[in-house]
Amino acid sequence: MTEGKELEGLRQEVRGWLDANAPRGWRESYDNHEAFAQSQREWFAKLVEGGYAIPHWPAEWPGGGRSLAEQKVIYEELARADTPRLLLSFVSTYHAASTFFECGSEEQKARYLPKILEGETWCQGFSEPNAGSDLAALKTKAERKGDVYVVNGQKVWSTMAQYADKCLLLVRTSSDGPKQAGITYLLMDMKAKGVTVRPINQIQGDQEFCEIFLDDVEIPVEERVGEEGQGWAVAQATLASERGLTLMELSYRMQGALWRIAELIRKNGLEEDAGVLRDFGHLVTRIDCTCAIADQFLQNRIDGAERVGDASLVKNTYSRVLREYSLLGTRLGGIDEQYQAPITFGDLNTGNWMADFMNSYAWTIAGGSEEVQRNIIAERMLEMQREPKDWVAS
């Protein structure tokens, strides 16, 4: 597919800007959590300045008003230049902002959107120990007392919550009727009294996400988004905010990181090894296909021809191929590589192969587990029958 002149012009503009401004050596600078957070903040500020941080926001915002096709070009170029992914500000610029644009009051928009551009960070407090795939089963309780809600409960897996200023919080205000009906959406100050954040130690040494404990936390009523009991509908705006760009960007990043495997093959003198070359060729093809599927998915969106289940297909393909990529790296990297200190801060292509391999599993769960995506593909895309209830293990 050839690209129109305008998109090609934008591509050259972004490429030129990145040549001059993309940070170098950022992976090496991520040797402790503070350095990681500082580096992320600086890169976000630079992107805001350059006009590439919020292409999906409306046009009245600096750098906003880009079409999906233009956003695609920007993310392709960010991936090509191997810039740091915006892990710290992702929830703020996508989930929080989209929630405000679609469901927030004018006062909430005016208060929070400018602060996001100044670097205020948000986390997402949706999942709970017994409410993940079945999010509507959440139990964190909020009781209205005058002008505040008093909140008690626990959230889990909140990405980067240890750095967050604010939290998008789903709570239960009623247990009557269907479980979706009693959910309310609140905006919580992470410094409020009664909020305890405990980072979770991951197997590969990172602390990418946290538990959040809420003990009589008071949240003013004006920090509610939408009406009481209407939080499920607001949450759909939050969850739908990112429209497939991440998976496309990640697929391109994986393709761009193939050199790491090629380098391992050279380093180990395996250029003539037929088995290794076959596995490498197989991987290159699988990654090319992943990029093509992600591309097609976005193109369908741009053309208004998206099919139910398309996003699930891309996500499951990406997470599976990412595992194959890091597994081949782990196999060829050898034991010495695998003992390197593996702090990755959510970067999936570090070359710390064992860490990258373990990290790859995150994508089989985050944003909806692999099995749940398969259900969507089977039931909604292929229109297969739902499995009878008594097949499901109790």
Ligand SMILES: Cc1cc2nc3c(=O)[nH]c(=O)nc-3n(C[C@H](O)[C@H](O)[C@H](O)COP(=O)(O)OP(=O)(O)OC[C@H]3O[C@@H](n4cnc5c(N)ncnc54)[C@H](O)[C@@H]3O)c2cc1C
């Ligand atoms: C990297 C990462 C970042 C995350 N960030 C956040 C965040 O910032 N904020 C937040 O709120 N949450 C976050 N999450 C949580 C994420 O949304 C949940 O982990 C996810 O929804 C799955 O829920 P669960 O972990 O409770 O697993 P469960 O829902 O308990 O699932 C356990 C297993 O059962 C399977 N299963 C469940 N239901 C079905 C079904 N109907 N059919 C077939 N199989 C089923 C699942 O596939 C899985 O294998 C994050 C998770 C990850 C991995």
